[in-house]
Structure formats: C-alpha cells, structure tokens
Amino acid sequence: MKKNSLILALLLITAGISAQEEYKDIKNEKFEYTAEQQHEVVQFDIDDVRFKRKPKNIILFIGDGMGAAQVFAGITANGGELNIQNMPFVGFSKTQSADNYVTDSAAGGTALSSGKKTTNGTIGLDAYGNKATTILEYAERNEKATGLVSTSAITHATPASFIAHQPSRNMYEQIAGDFMNTDIDLFIGGGADFFMKRVDGRDLLQELRDKGYRTAYNMQEIEPVTEGKLAVLTAVGHNAGYRDRGDMLTEATTKAIEVLSNADSKGFFLMVEGSQIDWGGHQNDASYNTGEVLDMDKAVGEAIKFAINDRRTLIIVTADHETGGMSVNEGDMSIGYIKAAYTTGDHTGIMVPVFAIGPGAEEFTGIYENTEIFEKMYKLFKFKEKDKDQ
Structure with missing residues (x-):
C-alpha cells in the first residue's frame, strides 16, 4: 500500500512538472500580428522631473x-511608442x-536576484550549491x-529565484515552502496548487493566514486592501495568456x-515579471x-506614473534572456x-x-554581466558592504 502511495505521489509530481513546462512546445507558429488594441503611453518631460539622488524604492521588471x-x-x-521606450537610460546585459x-x-x-552566476536549472544557489x-x-x-508579482505561477523559475533556494527549478512544492521562511510582504501570481494540494499534506495558505497574511484568489477580492501582508494566488497553475487574463498584471502591479x-518600512523592493513573453518565443508565435x-x-x-510623483523610486526593465x-x-x-x-x-x-528611470538610473548604461544588475541595486540602496554575504 505504501509503495502504491509513493508511486501515485511521484506521478502527481511528474504530471505537475510537465504541466508547468508545456508552454515550451511549439504548437502554432504564427509569424504575423496586428495590434488588437493600442494603449496610451505616459506623457512627461524628463527634464521637468527632479528625482532624488538615491532611490528609496526599486521596482524591477523582468520581461x-x-x-x-x-x-x-x-x-x-x-x-510607434511604448512606456519602456521613454525610459531615458539604456544598457545591455550579457x-x-x-x-x-x-x-x-x-x-x-x-x-x-543575487549577483551570482549559477548552473542552469538552479534556484537561488551559486554554482557550488x-x-x-x-x-x-x-x-x-x-x-x-x-x-513579487508574476503572470506565471509564483513558484516558477524567475519569481522563485528571488525568494527560494533549491537545486532544481522543478521543485515547486519546496519552492512554495521557501516562501514560509521569509517575511515577504506581498506576492501575486499563480500556483495555488503548490501551496494547497501538496504531497506532504501541508496547507501553506492556512499557515500564511496564521502568520498574518490576507489570502485571496483574484484581484477583485483585494480591491479595498491598501496595507498589510497579502498572498494572492490568481490561478491553480499558471495564469492564462494576455487575451484571457485581462489587466491582471497592471492591476497587480498597481x-x-x-x-x-503604505508599509511602515524604509522603502520597498518589488519584482514584476511578464512571464509569458518567453512562452510566445518558445512557441514562435508573434x-x-x-x-x-x-x-x-x-x-x-x-x-512610471508612481515614480514621477514619488521621485524616490528607481524603475528597471530588463530580461533574463x-x-x-x-x-x-x-x-x-x-x-x-x-x-516576425x-x-x-x-x-x-x-x-x-x-532600461531605467529614476534616481540612480544612469548606472544602468553600457554593456555588463547580468550579475551587475544586482550589484547596482545593492549599491544604490546603500546597503553596507560589510553586511553582504560572501
């Protein structure tokens, strides 16, 4: 009986991994695209904005x-224009x-996330483990x-790399468990099953509630919320593509x-991932x-609207690859x-x-290793070098 239970658990884990990665299969090659709807770009004169010298807040977008x-x-x-395009400082990351x-x-x-090069498939560990x-x-x-905000499961590779430490990106339940080892204030993304329908039987959502988090399953539930700790799991696995999920990413970011x-803190760090740009590339779908x-x-x-008014917020937009x-x-x-x-x-x-705008944005010009993005953020936040883990 125990053997059958173990086999079933392994099958469930394997099925979950396969479902999380199936976007990598080329299904429908589509090389042409005409915009279904165009959006307005924020209009401002950068010369009229007086940013502070150093950022209190950093928002990192990863496409x-x-x-x-x-x-x-x-x-x-x-x-002919994007909000990204109007960010005045531009560089390239290797x-x-x-x-x-x-x-x-x-x-x-x-x-x-860490300034450390590591091996493919590894989450939050350096190349030596x-x-x-x-x-x-x-x-x-x-x-x-x-x-953290993501249009994928919040346990997927990119958001996971900011909060988890696991030898394999496919260890979704273990990655979800790593959320419990931090004091992250807010996360919004898919992946509810990895918090609730787990092989180990833990209900991480209840554990989050016990730690003082408000939990929810869609953006509408948190419309009136303006402060406090939030865990919003917007899908059982990944969120739907842009045509079907509406303005979830914009609403979640806002x-x-x-x-x-509004937190009683010394500023904030927020990572926002546009996960599914990658999926369109995998599927050769323009x-x-x-x-x-x-x-x-x-x-x-x-x-950008927030940063212009706040004047203490640095925004960086880049990609992992x-x-x-x-x-x-x-x-x-x-x-x-x-x-295409x-x-x-x-x-x-x-x-x-x-791309960068805000206090310290000039640091992001030139060509440099991806690890330098971490180093630049660490320096701009004025964290002490003696406190950095070696």
Whole structure:
C-alpha cells in the first residue's frame, strides 16, 4: 500500500512538472500580428522631473525572454511608442550562465536576484550549491517592504529565484515552502496548487493566514486592501495568456505599489515579471510574443506614473534572456502590424536590453554581466558592504 502511495505521489509530481513546462512546445507558429488594441503611453518631460539622488524604492521588471526584437515588435504594434521606450537610460546585459552559453530562467533569475552566476536549472544557489542571498532578502534585512508579482505561477523559475533556494527549478512544492521562511510582504501570481494540494499534506495558505497574511484568489477580492501582508494566488497553475487574463498584471502591479508604499518600512523592493513573453518565443508565435510585451508595458506605465510623483523610486526593465531568436522582418506602425521570424524554439545567448528611470538610473548604461544588475541595486540602496554575504 505504501509503495502504491509513493508511486501515485511521484506521478502527481511528474504530471505537475510537465504541466508547468508545456508552454515550451511549439504548437502554432504564427509569424504575423496586428495590434488588437493600442494603449496610451505616459506623457512627461524628463527634464521637468527632479528625482532624488538615491532611490528609496526599486521596482524591477523582468520581461522573461524579451530581447530587442520583442521590444521593437511592441513599439511597432503600439503605433510607434511604448512606456519602456521613454525610459531615458539604456544598457545591455550579457546573460550566460555558469555552465552554459545559453541560460535558462532559473540561472538567469538567480544572477539578477543575487549577483551570482549559477548552473542552469538552479534556484537561488551559486554554482557550488551555496545559498545565494537575494536582493529581496537583503531588502528585508534592511527593513524594506518586499513583493513579487508574476503572470506565471509564483513558484516558477524567475519569481522563485528571488525568494527560494533549491537545486532544481522543478521543485515547486519546496519552492512554495521557501516562501514560509521569509517575511515577504506581498506576492501575486499563480500556483495555488503548490501551496494547497501538496504531497506532504501541508496547507501553506492556512499557515500564511496564521502568520498574518490576507489570502485571496483574484484581484477583485483585494480591491479595498491598501496595507498589510497579502498572498494572492490568481490561478491553480499558471495564469492564462494576455487575451484571457485581462489587466491582471497592471492591476497587480498597481496594487503592489500601493500596499508596499503604505508599509511602515524604509522603502520597498518589488519584482514584476511578464512571464509569458518567453512562452510566445518558445512557441514562435508573434502575436503571443508581442501581446505579452504590450501587456507588461501597461504595467510599466503605471509604475512610471508612481515614480514621477514619488521621485524616490528607481524603475528597471530588463530580461533574463531572449527566447526564439526573433527578428522583425516587416512592419507598419500606422496599423500596428509586424511580421516576425524565429531561429529556434528555445532561448538564445544574445544580450538583452536594460532600461531605467529614476534616481540612480544612469548606472544602468553600457554593456555588463547580468550579475551587475544586482550589484547596482545593492549599491544604490546603500546597503553596507560589510553586511553582504560572501
């Protein structure tokens, strides 16, 4: 009987892993896209904005799989402009992992979050298996509020790399368990099953409630919430694609900024992931790719509005890697039309862009390793070097 139970548990785990990664299968190649709807871009004169010298808050956007071609596809589809495009400081990040010219999201995310290169598939550990303390964890140590937002499961590789420490990105239940070892103030994303329907029988949502979190399953439930600890699991696994999930990412980003800025803290750190740009690249689907870029850009616009008024908030927009080897071969900005081509259904090794606005944004120009993004954030937050884990 025990043997049968173990086999069943292993089958459930394997099925869960397969379901979480099935977006990597090329199903429908779609090389053309005409914008279904264009959004307004925040209008401002950067010369009129007087940012403080150093940031109190940092908002890091990661467009998973977003290279320069994906950004330009978004610019074209939105009639020639994006919120991202209006960020005045631009650089490039090299994305190679510790063991591979082409990184995956686990190693790429860990480099961004901790400043440590690691092996593909590894979450929050360095290349030797040692814990890599993340910018989110350093922010907590320094009495800042912290948050994560994602259109994937919140246990997926990129958000996981900011809060978890596991040898495999596929250890979703263990990653969910790592959330319980932190004092993160807010997280919004999919993955409810990894908190509730677990092989070990734990109900992590109840444990979160016992720790003082308000839990919810959609954005509507938290509309009146303006402060306190929040755990919002918006899907049992991953969230739906941009056509079906509505403005979840923009709403989640806006709510996260509101709640974290109201926290009794010394500022905040927030990571927001546009996860499914990557999935469009894996599927060689230009409509999926571009629609997800536009969706994240709307969230970026809301963050820029906050930063302009707050003047103490640094916003960084970058990627963990490029996916698909995308190129934009034809386009028409007047109608938001693009025609793309792809060289692969996987990640590539090319540099990815970094955009920044706010106090310290000038630090992000040039070409540098992805680990430098962590180092720059650590320096700008004025965390003491003697407190950094070696």
